[in-house]
Amino acid sequence: MNEEGKKISAWQLFFDDISMLFLIGLVIPTILYLLWGVMEYANAPIASITP
Amino acid sequence: MAANALEFRTCPITGKKVYATAQNLIWANAVTAVVFILVGGLAALLVLLTRWPAVHLLSPDLFYRILTLHPIAALVAWIIFFEVAGLYFGCTVLLNSRIAAPKVAWLAYFLMLVGAALVAVEILIGNADVMFTSYIPLQASPLYYLGVILFAVGALVACGIFFGTLAIAKAEKTYEGSLPLVTFGLSAAAIIAVWTLASGAIIYIPTFLWSLGVIKNIDAAMYRLIFWGFGHASQQINVTAMVSVWYLLGVLTVGLKPVNEKVCRSAFVLYIFFINLASEHHLLTDPTLSPAHKIANTSYFIYMAALASMIHALAIPMAVEVAQRKKGYTKGIFEWLTKAPWGEPGFPALVFSLFIFGFIGGITGIVNGTEQLSIKSHNTWAMTGHFHGTVVGGTTLAFMGLTYYLIPLVFRREIIGKKWATAQPYIYGIGLIIFTLSMIAAGTLGVPRRHWDITFADSIIPFSFDPTAILLVTLTALGGLTAIVGGAIYVGVAVLSVFFGRKLAPNEAKLI
Numbered sequence: 001m002n003e004e005g006k007k008i009s010a011w012q013l014f015f016d017d018i019s020m021l022f023l024i025g026l027v028i029p030t031i032l033y034l035l036w037g038v039m040e041y042a043n044a045p046i047a048s049i050t051p
Numbered sequence: 052m053a054a055n056a057l058e059f060r061t062c063p064i065t066g067k068k069v070y071a072t073a074q075n076l077i078w079a080n081a082v083t084a085v086v087f088i089l090v091g092g093l094a095a096l097l098v099l100l101t102r103w104p105a106v107h108l109l110s111p112d113l114f115y116r117i118l119t120l121h122p123i124a125a126l127v128a129w130i131i132f133f134e135v136a137g138l139y140f141g142c143t144v145l146l147n148s149r150i151a152a153p154k155v156a157w158l159a160y161f162l163m164l165v166g167a168a169l170v171a172v173e174i175l176i177g178n179a180d181v182m183f184t185s186y187i188p189l190q191a192s193p194l195y196y197l198g199v200i201l202f203a204v205g206a207l208v209a210c211g212i213f214f215g216t217l218a219i220a221k222a223e224k225t226y227e228g229s230l231p232l233v234t235f236g237l238s239a240a241a242i243i244a245v246w247t248l249a250s251g252a253i254i255y256i257p258t259f260l261w262s263l264g265v266i267k268n269i270d271a272a273m274y275r276l277i278f279w280g281f282g283h284a285s286q287q288i289n290v291t292a293m294v295s296v297w298y299l300l301g302v303l304t305v306g307l308k309p310v311n312e313k314v315c316r317s318a319f320v321l322y323i324f325f326i327n328l329a330s331e332h333h334l335l336t337d338p339t340l341s342p343a344h345k346i347a348n349t350s351y352f353i354y355m356a357a358l359a360s361m362i363h364a365l366a367i368p369m370a371v372e373v374a375q376r377k378k379g380y381t382k383g384i385f386e387w388l389t390k391a392p393w394g395e396p397g398f399p400a401l402v403f404s405l406f407i408f409g410f411i412g413g414i415t416g417i418v419n420g421t422e423q424l425s426i427k428s429h430n431t432w433a434m435t436g437h438f439h440g441t442v443v444g445g446t447t448l449a450f451m452g453l454t455y456y457l458i459p460l461v462f463r464r465e466i467i468g469k470k471w472a473t474a475q476p477y478i479y480g481i482g483l484i485i486f487t488l489s490m491i492a493a494g495t496l497g498v499p500r501r502h503w504d505i506t507f508a509d510s511i512i513p514f515s516f517d518p519t520a521i522l523l524v525t526l527t528a529l530g531g532l533t534a535i536v537g538g539a540i541y542v543g544v545a546v547l548s549v550f551f552g553r554k555l556a557p558n559e560a561k562l563i
Contacts (some may be wrong), residue, residue, distance in 0.1 A: 025242040029327035037276045
């Protein structure tokens with residue numbers, strides 16, 4: 001409910017929660033792009049010079 | 052700068068409070084942005100006149116130096132200084148609020164200024180011929196990396212000021228209900244900026260230590276992964292800020308009101324969650340990363356951000372049409388469009404920005420972002436044409452259009468040369484359409500990006516491009532020169548108006 005007693009929709013509450021949007025906005029690219037990518041590079045076998 | 056933190060005036064147009072501290076900060080950041088677009092534009096002219104085989108102006112050393120300076124000045128400094136001005140405008144003027152911690156905001160400004168100046172000087176004196184990407188093992192001087200870090204830290208602090216001001220505005224109830232859509236969009240841009248700048252810090256701090264010799268080795272592949280978390284994501288800040296400016300230009304020119312604001316907000320949320328995954332596009336030709344990582348990021352999640360762009364691309368013209376029809380322009384299908392305010396700079400800037408971003412920059416980004424096609428277009432001019440469509444035709448043109456309204460609204464000066472200001476978006480927009488389309492077409496014929504001499508005059512094995520490619524390169528040069536004329540008009544009008552424009556009386560409600 002807002003100050004005028006009108007019901008605020010769940011979507012609007014979600015949009016108004018900047019802190020939560022901030023948190024999710026940092027977590028998704030950190031996991032899907034950065035951490036996943038770092039894990040793949042870290043697990044790549046090192047090339048051997050000798051056959 | 053020394054203004055009282057609570058000193059304000061009431062805007063005669065919007066009726067909102069404009070605090071002197073916020074106004075000074077907006078002024079400083081916007082003016083600095085214009086200085087950097089002048090530097091970036093001059094560098095663009097030199098690069099263009101070298102890549103055009105008919106002129107081939109600079110020596111190879113100087114070409115790569117100026118090619119490093121151009122994006123630093125035009126892509127990073129101009130756009131981020133302007134975005135900081137936009138963030139402060141969005142959280143203070145639009146919310147009727149004072150700014151949080153003005154002294155810290157000035158510290159952020161000076162950190163950005165010193166950082167950008169340091170980077171530019173290091174490039175110009177030849178200590179950083181590493182191009183924008185500064186890929187390992189290319190090494191610049193420690194001062195170059197330090198400059199980038201100072202700039203990024205300053206921008207990060209500016210984002211903190213923005214969020215702090217949002218909290219103050221909410222606590223002091225300076226606005227009712229939800230954040231206005233433009234401020235909400237700018238909040239999305241600031242969230243994207245925090246992740247971007249954090250990625251920059253993660254990679255640039257060890258690279259700085261590597262340049263000092265403290266760290267012996269940095270993995271080149273790891274560098275590329277994290278660098279693009281900064282390098283490409285910084286363009287996503289631009290996209291999100293640009294869309295927010297589109298809505299603002301719509302309000303200022305036709306009184307736009309979105310038909311369904313929740314849909315527009317949903318699109319911004321999709322940006323927040325998914326747009327930064329587009330960094331993966333730069334790694335599609337990297338053999339180490341698995342197809343799962345590449346496809347998940349670029350062929351699944353990023354389409355959520357593409358969907359968001361399509362929502363905005365439909366929502367804005369629709370809202371313009373509704374606003375115009377409400378004014379009585381209801382004859383036929385297109386009277387709302389023909390009677391639109393084409394004679395004031397904001398509207399053509401909005402339309403050209405939307406068209407160039409949507410139909411040239413955005414679409415080619417989606418095409419080039421697929422793994423199979425990326426292999427063909429990677430490192431060709433097709434990529435360069437794509438991102439000039441997004442950041443120059445899209446973001447820069449939108450910011451230019453907004454400048455003509457910020458000058459009377461916030462800086463209280465009358466625009467000098469209104470006819471030039473009105474012609475400017477047309478000249479700049481048409482020049483960029485020719486420039487980007489020719490560049491993309493030349494790239495599909497194999498013309499490489501970042502190359503000093505595409506005639507390969509000194510090559511042991513001779514090679515010549517198809518004459519069509521050379522024709523397209525010439526068209527690119529002509530389009531680019533037209534856009535540079537448009538850019539020069541913008542700088543001229545903005546500088547003259549800000550410093551010499553007639554001061555508007557406190558109660559003078561004049562926009563443009």
